[in-house]
Amino acid sequence: MTGQSHNFGGVNEAKGLKSAEEGTLAVEEEEGCACGGHGGCGCGGHGASDDEGCGCGGHSAGGDSCACGGHEEAHASKKEDKVEFEEVNSKRPETPDVAVSAEDKTFACYHRTIEEIEKMPVIEKTMTVCPECKLIIPGTIYKDGDMVMIRKFCPEHKWAVEKYWEDYDMYTKMKRYNYFGRGVDNPNYLGQGQNCPFDCGICERHKTHTGLANVVVTNRCHLSCWYCFFYAKEGEPIYEPTVEELDKIFRNLKAAKPIPANALQITGGEPTMHPEIVEVIRRAKKAGFDQIQLNTTGINLGFNHQMAKDIKQAGCGTLYMSCDGVSPRTNPKNYWEVPHALDACREAKIGIVFVPTVIRGINDHEMGAMINFALNNMDVVRAVNFQPVSLVGRMPTRLREKQRITIPGAIKLIEQQTNGAIRKEHWFSVPYVGGINKFIEALTGEYKYDLSIHFACGAATYLFLDDNNKVIPITDFVDAAGMVEMLQRAVDEMQGKGRMARKAIAVKTLMSLPRIIDKQKQPKSLNFGKMLTNVFLKNDFNAMGALHSKTLFLGMMHFQDEHTYDIHRVEKCDIHYAMPDGQILPFCTFNVFPEVYRDKIQKQYSIPAKEWQKISPGWNYRQDKYIRNVQKLEQDPLFIKTYANMKDYFALPINGGKPVANFPVFKTKYPQPAPVAPKPIIPAIEEKEAA
Amino acid sequence: MDRRDTAQVEKTESQFAKEGEEAGQGESHFIMENGKPFRMPYRIIKKVTFSNLNQNELIDIPHVARLQYRLLLFDAVIKAKVDYHKRFIRIIYNPPHADNNREKISREKLIEFLANEGVHVSASPEDTVEVDYDYFKEHYSYAYFPPSIRESPPYGYTREEWKRLKAEKEKEKYRAEHPGIIARLLGKKPGMKKKGSGLKLHP
Numbered sequence: 001m002t003g004q005s006h007n008f009g010g011v012n013e014a015k016g017l018k019s020a021e022e023g024t025l026a027v028e029e030e031e032g033c034a035c036g037g038h039g040g041c042g043c044g045g046h047g048a049s050d051d052e053g054c055g056c057g058g059h060s061a062g063g064d065s066c067a068c069g070g071h072e073e074a075h076a077s078k079k080e081d082k083v084e085f086e087e088v089n090s091k092r093p094e095t096p097d098v099a100v101s102a103e104d105k106t107f108a109c110y111h112r113t114i115e116e117i118e119k120m121p122v123i124e125k126t127m128t129v130c131p132e133c134k135l136i137i138p139g140t141i142y143k144d145g146d147m148v149m150i151r152k153f154c155p156e157h158k159w160a161v162e163k164y165w166e167d168y169d170m171y172t173k174m175k176r177y178n179y180f181g182r183g184v185d186n187p188n189y190l191g192q193g194q195n196c197p198f199d200c201g202i203c204e205r206h207k208t209h210t211g212l213a214n215v216v217v218t219n220r221c222h223l224s225c226w227y228c229f230f231y232a233k234e235g236e237p238i239y240e241p242t243v244e245e246l247d248k249i250f251r252n253l254k255a256a257k258p259i260p261a262n263a264l265q266i267t268g269g270e271p272t273m274h275p276e277i278v279e280v281i282r283r284a285k286k287a288g289f290d291q292i293q294l295n296t297t298g299i300n301l302g303f304n305h306q307m308a309k310d311i312k313q314a315g316c317g318t319l320y321m322s323c324d325g326v327s328p329r330t331n332p333k334n335y336w337e338v339p340h341a342l343d344a345c346r347e348a349k350i351g352i353v354f355v356p357t358v359i360r361g362i363n364d365h366e367m368g369a370m371i372n373f374a375l376n377n378m379d380v381v382r383a384v385n386f387q388p389v390s391l392v393g394r395m396p397t398r399l400r401e402k403q404r405i406t407i408p409g410a411i412k413l414i415e416q417q418t419n420g421a422i423r424k425e426h427w428f429s430v431p432y433v434g435g436i437n438k439f440i441e442a443l444t445g446e447y448k449y450d451l452s453i454h455f456a457c458g459a460a461t462y463l464f465l466d467d468n469n470k471v472i473p474i475t476d477f478v479d480a481a482g483m484v485e486m487l488q489r490a491v492d493e494m495q496g497k498g499r500m501a502r503k504a505i506a507v508k509t510l511m512s513l514p515r516i517i518d519k520q521k522q523p524k525s526l527n528f529g530k531m532l533t534n535v536f537l538k539n540d541f542n543a544m545g546a547l548h549s550k551t552l553f554l555g556m557m558h559f560q561d562e563h564t565y566d567i568h569r570v571e572k573c574d575i576h577y578a579m580p581d582g583q584i585l586p587f588c589t590f591n592v593f594p595e596v597y598r599d600k601i602q603k604q605y606s607i608p609a610k611e612w613q614k615i616s617p618g619w620n621y622r623q624d625k626y627i628r629n630v631q632k633l634e635q636d637p638l639f640i641k642t643y644a645n646m647k648d649y650f651a652l653p654i655n656g657g658k659p660v661a662n663f664p665v666f667k668t669k670y671p672q673p674a675p676v677a678p679k680p681i682i683p684a685i686e687e688k689e690a691a
Numbered sequence: 692m693d694r695r696d697t698a699q700v701e702k703t704e705s706q707f708a709k710e711g712e713e714a715g716q717g718e719s720h721f722i723m724e725n726g727k728p729f730r731m732p733y734r735i736i737k738k739v740t741f742s743n744l745n746q747n748e749l750i751d752i753p754h755v756a757r758l759q760y761r762l763l764l765f766d767a768v769i770k771a772k773v774d775y776h777k778r779f780i781r782i783i784y785n786p787p788h789a790d791n792n793r794e795k796i797s798r799e800k801l802i803e804f805l806a807n808e809g810v811h812v813s814a815s816p817e818d819t820v821e822v823d824y825d826y827f828k829e830h831y832s833y834a835y836f837p838p839s840i841r842e843s844p845p846y847g848y849t850r851e852e853w854k855r856l857k858a859e860k861e862k863e864k865y866r867a868e869h870p871g872i873i874a875r876l877l878g879k880k881p882g883m884k885k886k887g888s889g890l891k892l893h894p
Contacts, residue, residue, distance in 0.1 A: 135754065136753035185840065186837040186840065187837060187840065188833075188835075189834065191772070194752060194774070194775070195755060195756035195773065198763065204840060245729055258843060438846040441845040442845070442847025443847075445848065445860065491847050495847055496849070580730070582830075583834050595763075596764060600766065
């Protein structure tokens with residue numbers, strides 16, 4: 001029996017949940033979800049098959065009954081067979097049928113004639129792939145009104161157009177910070193990348209070192225999300241490297257030159273299902289990773305506080321936790337378990353990054369509410385990292401058009417939903433940070449972490465919550481653009497100068513830093529100028545750690561799919577997967593072409609199901625699965641405390657006084673537990689008196 | 692009992708090696724490094740290179756890249772490289788007689804596939820060279836210990852400036868790490884303090 005199964009036994013016992021063997025029908029949610037599903041694997045990528053799911057029209061509608069109306073016989077026979085559990089998040093729900101009008105601004109860009117499209121102003125040329133046959137073809141990025149689109153022509157499959165970026169002004173603003181990094185001096189695969197992206201491994205053409213290394217520790221998962229290709233289904237081989245194999249992968253990542261990876265994300269499947277996850281984290285820490293994240297649903301840790309403490313002690317500081325919304329409808333994956341995960345992390349002192357995958361028409365209306373939820377739990381939540389959906393795999397064109405959302409699209413919705421408190425001007429593209437580390441490198445002559453990714457891949461901002469509950473985005477009091485220009489000028493000036501001259505230039509630059517900070521507007525609890533000077537004087541980003549602890553980081557990371565594929569983006573990718581055969585692969589080759597990378601290599605190193613059963617006596621596929629008891633979870637005081645007592649920060653007069661869009665109204669059909677009478681403060685004395 | 696208990700791993704390993712032997716697959720499931728087992732899907736496989744291809748059949752670089760992609764779709768093809776300019780195709784594949792239980796493919800099948808894709812390879816021994824390929828030594832070990840192929844300077848430095856600075860930094864680092872050797876070179880005992888002028892102030 002695996003360690004995981006032991007944990008689950010513990011969980012069920014502790015929470016009073018019945019196990020599958022006891023015959024509980026897992027209740028998925030209260031109302032039946034119509035969400036369309038979202039990735040919470042952290043990757044932002046989900047597959048979609050040709051059809052639209054079983055079409056049953058819903059999930060278990062609370063209690064023990066199923067509302068699907070389509071498979072009564074099947075359900076009845078299942079009950080008879082005592083196979084009465086339903087895998088969490090395993091059904092594809094129906095997508096709301098929104099009529100698509102050619103005049104609608106959101107969709108008009110898809111429905112033009114080729115003659116009209118060819119007349120649109122061209123922004124730049126790139127190389128892309130045909131979504132159908134994977135032929136490398138030229139792509140043209142062009143302006144269509146306010147939109148930035150990509151068009152491509154395959155000789156066999158003709159024209160294809162897709163949204164690239166939903167705001168032209170933001171595109172031009174972000175593009176200013178684009179620059180080319182140095183790549184890796186000792187690439188793991190010998191090749192010049194002529195046939196990019198099919199020459200990956202990583203080759204000498206790649207332009208960015210590993211910024212965040214992903215290592216898959218298992219493909220077993222306790223959920224069965226309908227869109228996910230990443231977990232082992234019944235009878236499929238198990239990919240679960242041993243601690244020694246993982247240790248070797250970690251050391252390989254640390255051997256990269258000139259800048260080894262320093263941030264590691266341990267992912268899966270569900271990584272907490274690896275029986276030696278604590279030891280894995282310990283080895284990663286020993287290998288030299290300063291920042292170790294666990295990409296998880298949070299369910300196992302939520303019900304096993306000791307495990308949370310152990311992983312913290314081993315070196316994991318952050319939980320990268322999928323959380324797609326603040327209602328059961330938008331977050332069928334772990335809505336009920338999130339309060340427990342928050343509690344466990346509070347106790348273990350682990351920071352949490354919420355990772356909502358955003359799908360238009362599904363959960364895009366709850367982005368503001370997600371930020372508000374994070375602000376309510378700022379003692380433990382460090383960041384919200386939105387991931388606009390990556391529509392990998394085959395799916396109907398119309399559905400793709402409806403669900404597509406890009407970074408600016410999401411940013412604009414956040415502006416609407418937060419009452420204008422977080423506006424699009426507040427966001428900067430990730431390579432913006434390059435200005436700061438270039439300055440430090442030029443000053444010290446030492447390599448610094450280089451976030452030279454493509455500007456279209458990510459955007460970010462910081463929110464400060466002041467003492468009076470005012471939400472203040474960083475760019476409200478810092479002239480961020482001015483700062484980077486100033487630092488870039490200093491870098492140019494330093495070129496060719498000696499050490500002393502460089503230091504003099506740096507001092508002159510640092511002296512003028514206060515000019516870019518508006519002290520009147522900065523949060524009262526913060527001295528940003530001092531903090532920034534510390535960053536430069538300490539010559540590393542440790543001082544930024546203090547910044548993180550006082551703020552909420554908002555990030556956007558948009559992974560590509562075959563339709564939006566841009567080779568300029570993939571060759572600058574800094575989120576890499578380290579594989580057991582020693583190769584290192586950018587996220588958007590690993591996940592967009594799984595058939596030649598992810599699945600292929602993992603299959604090579606997997607253990608066939610039969611062999612796995614031999615070496616894991618007593619294990620079976622179902623044992624891994626999580627059984628949810630909604631009634632128990634909704635009656636839990638922690639659940640009520642988390643969702644019923646939420647504050648709407650954006651409704652406060654200081655933040656505009658307009659409630660955040662779709663502020664979750666707490667409701668449960670289950671009776672609330674009677675309030676427990678407070679215990680006497682000094683029971684011993686009172687008991688004595690009573691006697 | 693946890694499946695990763697040492698005793699069990701050893702038992703399992705030998706058990707599978709035995710099973711593999713019985714099935715005529717040898718002990719190629721694992722390699723041992725520092726006494727620890729590492730799963731190794733392949734050992735001795737094949738590398739075939741088809742050269743002097745007709746460039747018209749290769750069409751152009753995008754088509755060559757797609758051909759490479761299509762070759763990689765075979766589970767038995769571990770790596771493929773199609774070079775348009777040098778007019779060759781190199782395929783590392785798992786041949787039918789290989790000592791493992793993974794998917795296999797024959798050279799004939801590959802040639803047939805290429806012909807279906809419109810690329811006809813020559814049968815002459817000069818143009819079709821097949822050699823043994825040690826997956827562990829040539830692929831796996833390279834990926835885990837890749838040599839440096841260049842040296843990029845930090846931002847704000849030219850290559851020449853960086854060469855000078857690097858030499859200085861290395862010297863400083865060496866001095867800090869080996870104070871004894873430096874002291875000996877300078878004719879001092881390690882840990883010896885700098886002498887004063889010899890003058891003492893009387894109280």
